[in-house]
Amino acid sequence: MIELRNQSTLSVRALFALHHGPYSLEINSGSCVVITGESGAGKSVFLRMIADLIPNAGQVFLDGKERNSFAPSEWRKQVTYIAAESGWWAKTVKEHFTDLEMAYYWLPKFNLKEELLDADVVQLSTGEKQRMALIRAFSSKVRFLLLDEITSALDPKSVIVVEQCIQELQKQNIGILLVSHNMEQVKRLATSHYQLITDQLVLCS
Numbered sequence: 001m002i003e004l005r006n007q008s009t010l011s012v013r014a015l016f017a018l019h020h021g022p023y024s025l026e027i028n029s030g031s032c033v034v035i036t037g038e039s040g041a042g043k044s045v046f047l048r049m050i051a052d053l054i055p056n057a058g059q060v061f062l063d064g065k066e067r068n069s070f071a072p073s074e075w076r077k078q079v080t081y082i083a084a085e086s087g088w089w090a091k092t093v094k095e096h097f098t099d100l101e102m103a104y105y106w107l108p109k110f111n112l113k114e115e116l117l118d119a120d121v122v123q124l125s126t127g128e129k130q131r132m133a134l135i136r137a138f139s140s141k142v143r144f145l146l147l148d149e150i151t152s153a154l155d156p157k158s159v160i161v162v163e164q165c166i167q168e169l170q171k172q173n174i175g176i177l178l179v180s181h182n183m184e185q186v187k188r189l190a191t192s193h194y195q196l197i198t199d200q201l202v203l204c205s
């Protein structure tokens, strides 16, 4: 399971890519910063810049240590992006997990049966795949999760289950940056809420 982490801070300074930005933002461990904004505003681009998944200019620091001083794979283990549509490359679900102990801990919390680990990926529903992709990202190293509309394909009950898991991660001092179009979700989860409007992050609450 994920253990209680030390306090940490993710600092984004003047990040810019694909004509979006510059954006600056600070996220503390244990908080849930939510970003809303119109379709095409650049919310996914912003998250993908932080994870260094697209070429970008600017700086990102984890506890004062600049992103450039981490190997890219090491950075993404600690600052992990999860897309709305997860990618799967092997036949069975289990093959995608490096830490099965972690998987067995989180499966019941996500309302998922252990047998699903042995299933082929194609057998999973969209909602099951999305929840599995979240669990897959929980490694012992993760400090910040960048969650991109991760509940968009889920039924209302599963949305609440995933939100409860996000809150448990916060209690364990994981920091969350969440993109959402669901204003009820914003009310339930946000410790702070920004709207992305014409390349500016505007603090709403």
Ligand SMILES: Nc1ncnc2c1ncn2[C@@H]1O[C@H](COP(=O)(O)OP(=O)(O)OP(=O)(O)O)[C@@H](O)[C@H]1O
Pocket (backbone or CB within 6 Å): 018, 037, 038, 039, 040, 041, 042, 043, 044, 045, 046, 054
């Ligand atoms: N790799 C890329 N190369 C060029 N343009 C891109 C790339 N990725 C995204 N864009 C463009 O950047 C803009 C912002 O896209 P982005 O996916 O960040 O929007 P979004 O705010 O997340 O929208 P939605 O709410 O619909 O998911 C869009 O016009 C998109 O076409």
